[in-house]
Amino acid sequence: MASAFRFEESDGKIGLLTFDIPGQKVNTFSEAVLGELAEQVSQLEQRTDLKGLFLQSGKPGQFIAGADLGELGALVDESCEQVAKRIAIGHELFDRVSRLPFPTVALIDGNCMGGGTELVLAFDYRIASNSPKTKIALPEVKVGLIPGWGGTQRLPRLIGVQHAIDMICSGDPLTAEKATTLGLVFDAVPFDEMFNEAQRLIEQNSDNWEQDRKLREQPLGLSEDQLNFAFLVAEGYLKGKTKGHYPAPLAALKALREGINLTLEEGLAVEREVALGVIGSPVSANLIGVFFKTNYLSSNPGADLRDVQARDIERVGVLGAGIMGAGIATAHARVGIPTALVEVDNERLNAGLKSAAAVVESRIKIGRATQQDLAQTLGLLSGSLSHQAFADNDVVIEAIVENESVKTEVYGQLAGVLRDDAILASNTSTISITRLAKSAPNPERFAGMHFFSPVDRMPLVEIVRGEQTSDETIATLVQLARRIRKTPIVVNDCAGFLVNRLLMPYMAEAILMLTEGASMDAIDRAATRFGMPLGPISLHDNVGIDTICFAGRVMLDAYQDRTVACPLLDEMVEHRRCGKKTGLGFYSYKGKKGKAVDDPDFLPILDRYRTDEREFTDEEITDRLFLPMLLEAVRALEDGIAAEPTHVDMSLILGVGFPPFRGGILSWCDTEGAGAIIDRADTYVALGKRFEATDALRKMASQGERFFPNINPARK
Numbered sequence: 001m002a003s004a005f006r007f008e009e010s011d012g013k014i015g016l017l018t019f020d021i022p023g024q025k026v027n028t029f030s031e032a033v034l035g036e037l038a039e040q041v042s043q044l045e046q047r048t049d050l051k052g053l054f055l056q057s058g059k060p061g062q063f064i065a066g067a068d069l070g071e072l073g074a075l076v077d078e079s080c081e082q083v084a085k086r087i088a089i090g091h092e093l094f095d096r097v098s099r100l101p102f103p104t105v106a107l108i109d110g111n112c113m114g115g116g117t118e119l120v121l122a123f124d125y126r127i128a129s130n131s132p133k134t135k136i137a138l139p140e141v142k143v144g145l146i147p148g149w150g151g152t153q154r155l156p157r158l159i160g161v162q163h164a165i166d167m168i169c170s171g172d173p174l175t176a177e178k179a180t181t182l183g184l185v186f187d188a189v190p191f192d193e194m195f196n197e198a199q200r201l202i203e204q205n206s207d208n209w210e211q212d213r214k215l216r217e218q219p220l221g222l223s224e225d226q227l228n229f230a231f232l233v234a235e236g237y238l239k240g241k242t243k244g245h246y247p248a249p250l251a252a253l254k255a256l257r258e259g260i261n262l263t264l265e266e267g268l269a270v271e272r273e274v275a276l277g278v279i280g281s282p283v284s285a286n287l288i289g290v291f292f293k294t295n296y297l298s299s300n301p302g303a304d305l306r307d308v309q310a311r312d313i314e315r316v317g318v319l320g321a322g323i324m325g326a327g328i329a330t331a332h333a334r335v336g337i338p339t340a341l342v343e344v345d346n347e348r349l350n351a352g353l354k355s356a357a358a359v360v361e362s363r364i365k366i367g368r369a370t371q372q373d374l375a376q377t378l379g380l381l382s383g384s385l386s387h388q389a390f391a392d393n394d395v396v397i398e399a400i401v402e403n404e405s406v407k408t409e410v411y412g413q414l415a416g417v418l419r420d421d422a423i424l425a426s427n428t429s430t431i432s433i434t435r436l437a438k439s440a441p442n443p444e445r446f447a448g449m450h451f452f453s454p455v456d457r458m459p460l461v462e463i464v465r466g467e468q469t470s471d472e473t474i475a476t477l478v479q480l481a482r483r484i485r486k487t488p489i490v491v492n493d494c495a496g497f498l499v500n501r502l503l504m505p506y507m508a509e510a511i512l513m514l515t516e517g518a519s520m521d522a523i524d525r526a527a528t529r530f531g532m533p534l535g536p537i538s539l540h541d542n543v544g545i546d547t548i549c550f551a552g553r554v555m556l557d558a559y560q561d562r563t564v565a566c567p568l569l570d571e572m573v574e575h576r577r578c579g580k581k582t583g584l585g586f587y588s589y590k591g592k593k594g595k596a597v598d599d600p601d602f603l604p605i606l607d608r609y610r611t612d613e614r615e616f617t618d619e620e621i622t623d624r625l626f627l628p629m630l631l632e633a634v635r636a637l638e639d640g641i642a643a644e645p646t647h648v649d650m651s652l653i654l655g656v657g658f659p660p661f662r663g664g665i666l667s668w669c670d671t672e673g674a675g676a677i678i679d680r681a682d683t684y685v686a687l688g689k690r691f692e693a694t695d696a697l698r699k700m701a702s703q704g705e706r707f708f709p710n711i712n713p714a715r716k
């Protein structure tokens with residue numbers, strides 16, 4: 001097999017080591033590659049005649065992508081000794097690199113990530129190319145790990161504690177320019193000048209490179225006050241941000257704090273010990289799984305569209321400027337697509353345009369957009385009260401009230417206006433696309449394009465295929481969704497499609513428990529402890545009780561054997577308690593800044609639907625919320641609504657913020673074990689069929705199978 005490393009030597013006794021794994025797009029450190037590097041290092045250790053060594057990547061614009069995540073994720077099934085061995089391999093090897101008998105320079109061009117950054121930290125000097133593609137990061141915490149090959153100890157000794165904490169605990173990348181400012185690289189220069197620059201660096205430091213090395217092996221010598229100042233704030237911030245669900249950033253912080261005042265050797269021992277606590281953990285395996293699933297979606301959105309040509313889209317229309325319509329129109333205008341927004345009256349149209357401006361303004365506040373972006377977005381959004389505004393549109397997205405007869409009536413009106421080849425897509429949350437298609441101008445050019453609230457933050461778009469939807473329509477909407485920087489997932493038609501079919505049982509169970517005596521607070525707290533960004537009661541208020549009520553009726557019609565009716569919600573709508581948008585829902589939002597506060601007027605309404613006053617444990621609330629969701633996910637997969645388990649897991653993560661550290665709802669089942677899940681569901685089965693496990697799931701449990709036999713869905 002061809003080697004991953006190539007060694008050459010210049011006349012001036014400079015060694016050049018090129019890392020270039022044959023047949024791979026990026027360089028990664030698998031165990032085999034580390035073995036090859038170790039062989040190279042063994043030879044280099046004998047070369048006392050060399051004046052220096054340069055390391056470069058043989059892949060233009062791609063330096064080193066880091067450790068092989070597939071191998072790291074698989075460590076979840078290994079013993080503690082195996083994990084320790086894996087950590088030690090990198091540690092010992094990079095340590096040997098740091099002791100080579102000549103000065104070393106890494107020439108970084110392109111992405112330098114994780115283990116790649118840890119390797120270059122073991123070099124004496126680093127030079128970066130000033131290409132915008134050059135990004136240097138230690139992103140381990142994003143997949144539940146810590147930099148465990150020396151990163152937590154070598155980085156603070158190079159750039160100082162505060163910057164090291166920022167870089168390691170956020171996992172965010174540095175540009176070449178920023179890396180230079182922090183002293184992580186000596187300089188950022190054009191690619192062609194890197195070699196000469198490295199040579200100059202070696203010459204300039206011919207007398208002091210060994211001394212510099214020794215200095216970086218010393219303790220940092222920070223006082224207790226300095227340590228407290230640096231770490232207490234970071235710890236408080238990270239605890240708030242991770243809410244006990246993501247241990248890696250705090251583990252990294254611990255390794256930094258406990259290691260930096262020791263010698264490098266002792267610090268590295270601390271790092272190894274701390275790394276053992278997170279590497280190979282279920283949280284890390286799940287986060288690595290989400291990383292692979294995300295990559296998988298970019299080539300497999302849930303439909304095989306490789307031979308289908310998507311149509312070019314120049315103009316888009318959006319009907320309805322409510323919560324969703326305004327957000328959808330803004331998402332298109334923000335990426336430069338001229339978008340027509342149509343409403344029934346000026347007041348609602350202006351409110352929609354105002355909320356479009358608010359989306360960009362909020363991004364300006366956090367430095368992610370400029371006044372120019374705002375002007376450009378608003379310039380591309382045209383408001384109208386007439387359907388004629390859609391006459392030249394390639395795609396029109398309908399986002400009016402969730403009411404089938406209103407929607408179908410409007411489709412009839414649009415038939416005379418839309419271009420013959422225009423695609424009409426509905427943002428309906430629940431209504432059958434196949435049924436709606438019967439009233440659409442052309443059922444082949446009709447599909448669901450289901451966004452999630454708030455549109456500017458939720459990345460998912462469910463593309464729903466009706467019985468007659470053409471492949472071209474699906475491919476075009478998939479491409480359009482990607483263009484507006486969303487992640488499309490193609491699903492087949494059924495009531496609720498994929499996400500709401502799974503979310504609605506969870507929402508309804510929350511209301512049922514409320515009427516049985518659980519407090520709103522206890523229900524929401526159990527859900528957020530599980531890792532949901534928002535509890536189901538607050539989510540009702542955010543989405544809109546009227547919208548959920550209508551969706552609930554659709555679900556009840558379609559899945560009568562297992563759907564819970566919620567008459568309490570109907571009465572809330574009668575009282576105009578539609579949630580945040582009317583200022584009243586389960587909570588009141590009429591106070592300062594629209595914050596949720598308890599509303600005594602709600603209690604008499606709730607009391608009319610109370611069936612019990614009993615206490616609930618956290619565990620019971622969690623089971624009752626998530627088991628029906630999981631069992632419905634299994635049914636939806638068996639019904640072919642989603643193509644594969646990956647699409648189920650990612651739909652909930654991207655659409656409703658299901659906790660990524662659990663890997664998704666089906667990964668949660670894998671983590672708990674299908675057998676254990678079924679045992680728990682069986683204890684609730686007297687409550688209704690929604691707690692009944694399917695035969696296929698029982699079979700899967702009895703055979704010890706999993707939804708994800710491999711952490712990377714691309715490797716089936």
Ligand code: NAD
Nearest residue numbers: 320322323324325343344399400401402427428429453543
């Ligand atoms: P909304 O009540 O905030 O907005 C609906 C808007 O449609 C209103 O402004 C109304 O004036 C307008 N409208 C009604 N009839 C119209 C017509 N004939 N022509 C033009 N405009 C008309 O509702 P929403 O929450 O934005 O929901 C819209 C659609 O999106 C629904 O189908 C809903 O199920 C779906 N949806 C909602 C959410 C959510 O979280 N709210 C999420 C996903 C999908």
